[in-house]
Amino acid sequence: MKFNLSEIQEIIEERRTIKPEQFSDRKVHKEIIEKMLNAAKWAPTHRLTQPWRFTVFTNDGLRKLGELHANLYKELADEDSFSDRKYQTLLHRPQMSSACIAIALKRDEQERVPFNEELASVAIAVQNMSLVATAYGIGTYWATGGKVYSPEMKVALGYDENDSVLGLLYVGYPEREWPRKTPRKPIEYFTTWVDSED
Numbered sequence: 001m002k003f004n005l006s007e008i009q010e011i012i013e014e015r016r017t018i019k020p021e022q023f024s025d026r027k028v029h030k031e032i033i034e035k036m037l038n039a040a041k042w043a044p045t046h047r048l049t050q051p052w053r054f055t056v057f058t059n060d061g062l063r064k065l066g067e068l069h070a071n072l073y074k075e076l077a078d079e080d081s082f083s084d085r086k087y088q089t090l091l092h093r094p095q096m097s098s099a100c101i102a103i104a105l106k107r108d109e110q111e112r113v114p115f116n117e118e119l120a121s122v123a124i125a126v127q128n129m130s131l132v133a134t135a136y137g138i139g140t141y142w143a144t145g146g147k148v149y150s151p152e153m154k155v156a157l158g159y160d161e162n163d164s165v166l167g168l169l170y171v172g173y174p175e176r177e178w179p180r181k182t183p184r185k186p187i188e189y190f191t192t193w194v195d196s197e198d
């Protein structure tokens with residue numbers, strides 16, 4: 001065996017969604033965020049389009065992101081569906097985090113590969129980041145609520161119409177013990193084996 005598989009398996013299984021409300025005040029150093037970004041870039045990418053783009057909000061940037069997102073929500077939500085609780089969550093969550101990384105897909109100009117393949121690459125890049133975070137005992141939370149998918153958010157983050165904002169990755173150390181595993185179905189549920197010559 002070339003690598004320590006049991007540790008890799010453990011990191012994969014232990015990666016957990018941890019929400020900003022469960023983060024401590026402990027700061028995640030910039031060097032760790034850079035390690036996460038450096039892991040992201042090794043995701044497989046058809047034709048090497050490398051479609052992932054990240055905007056990393058830290059320090060006062062977190063306040064700006066919260067204001068941007070909460071204001072977009074206020075402007076765009078219908079009057080009947082507007083929830084002040086949701087507004088407050090969008091406003092405050094970034095500042096409860098050490099960093100928040102806006103996840104985006106930059107569409108290849110010549111559209112040389114299907115959108116789904118670019119989406120797959122970005123998702124794998126995010127997983128790479130979350131696995132590195134896990135190795136450091138850091139939680140991540142990929143959030144897609146609020147107005148993350150709105151064209152206004154895309155413009156605010158400087159993307160073009162063909163690009164996509166795919167969510168916000170909140171990053172922080174957990175305040176309490178590492179969360180328990182979330183359930184998963186056994187491989188028999190999602191796997192079909194074909195072992196025949198005809």
Ligand SMILES: Cc1cc2nc3c(=O)[nH]c(=O)nc-3n(C[C@H](O)[C@H](O)[C@H](O)COP(=O)(O)O)c2cc1C
Pocket residue numbers: 015016017018142143144145167182
């Ligand atoms: C693309 C994507 C979007 C997600 N969006 C949300 C979200 O908006 N709100 C939320 O509570 N969880 C969201 N999650 C996190 C899932 O709820 C979480 O992965 C799931 O509960 C399993 O928990 P685990 O990540 O700890 O294994 C998202 C996950 C992914 C991959």
